[in-house]
Amino acid sequence: MPIYYEFQRLAANAQQFLMDDTHNRILTQEPELRDRRNGKGQQLRTGIYSSGLIAQLANGHEIVLFETSLGHAGEHLDNILRKRDPTLPPPRTMSDALSSNTPTVTPVIQGYCNAHCRREFYDVAALYPNEVEWVLDTYSVIWQNESHIKEQKLNDKERLIYHQQHSLGVMESLKSWALAHQQSAEFEAHSTLGKAIKYLLRHYDKLTLFCREAGALIDNNRMEEKLKIIIRGRKTAHFYKTPLGAEVANVLISLIATTDGAGVNLFDYLIALQRNRAAVKQDPGAWLPWNYHEQVNKTNREVVQIIEAA
Numbered sequence: 001m002p003i004y005y006e007f008q009r010l011a012a013n014a015q016q017f018l019m020d021d022t023h024n025r026i027l028t029q030e031p032e033l034r035d036r037r038n039g040k041g042q043q044l045r046t047g048i049y050s051s052g053l054i055a056q057l058a059n060g061h062e063i064v065l066f067e068t069s070l071g072h073a074g075e076h077l078d079n080i081l082r083k084r085d086p087t088l089p090p091p092r093t094m095s096d097a098l099s100s101n102t103p104t105v106t107p108v109i110q111g112y113c114n115a116h117c118r119r120e121f122y123d124v125a126a127l128y129p130n131e132v133e134w135v136l137d138t139y140s141v142i143w144q145n146e147s148h149i150k151e152q153k154l155n156d157k158e159r160l161i162y163h164q165q166h167s168l169g170v171m172e173s174l175k176s177w178a179l180a181h182q183q184s185a186e187f188e189a190h191s192t193l194g195k196a197i198k199y200l201l202r203h204y205d206k207l208t209l210f211c212r213e214a215g216a217l218i219d220n221n222r223m224e225e226k227l228k229i230i231i232r233g234r235k236t237a238h239f240y241k242t243p244l245g246a247e248v249a250n251v252l253i254s255l256i257a258t259t260d261g262a263g264v265n266l267f268d269y270l271i272a273l274q275r276n277r278a279a280v281k282q283d284p285g286a287w288l289p290w291n292y293h294e295q296v297n298k299t300n301r302e303v304v305q306i307i308e309a310a
Helices: 002-011 073-081 114-122 129-152 156-166 168-183 192-202 221-237 243-261 266-275 277-282 292-309
Strands: 016-023 032-035 042-045 049-056 062-069 092-095 109-112
Touching: 002 049, 002 062, 002 243, 002 277, 016 073, 016 221, 049 073, 049 221, 062 073, 062 221, 062 243, 109 114, 114 129, 114 192, 129 156, 129 168, 156 168, 168 192, 221 243, 243 266, 266 277, 266 292
Parallel strands: 016 092, 092 109
Antiparallel strands: 016 049, 032 042, 049 062
């Protein structure tokens, strides 16, 4: 728990957040009447979700936090942002376009997932092969550009310039295509293709944030990948019995996902936390996955000195 609380404290001041959620089940969780997030009355909340959050810190480390409750991802992020230093600039967020993903406690710079937008067209490709094939081929160019950026190991500023030179024109061509279809006589607003086109046009500014903000992401694929931890658990265990059981799972899964993402041996890390639990409680910031080895080595040296002195 001290490490989990430290994760929350550090995550609050992150530069960027990736978030998504998936449905889940808590057997003893009763519906609750809660205030609406927009301040307009109350509503009965019944749906249970596991919300995932990746907080990207200024030092390059990432913290993964999960919460299973009646809330959505935006509410999960609200709980984290309440601890944020008010002097920091607004963080960036990456999610799909659901309104439930929008935090309310502090301003943020929202970016939307291009993979989700592309999927809107991919799902109707069999019905509209002539129209959609060009969209999918064109859309793929921005991911090809992102792969090139990673190969060249460009920094955030260089990456932004590269996308402005090579990806912005691609997105503008998609927008022009969508506008032309929307204004044509054959356009059917309520068809599956029509809905995909309206999605692209309605969210175009947030879909192209990666062409305006250094460090902004193209898609939310990494968060969806982390959610598979929850989905696999749901397929095996099916449900949590109580909210407390779900909370315990949130702590453990968050710890596991963050440690794994840091490339640290999870078994060794958990053993170190248990063996040094008093020191962890006293200074959890010194026992994070990416710095705990320093404390272990220090403890080992002290033990050796005690033995030698004896």
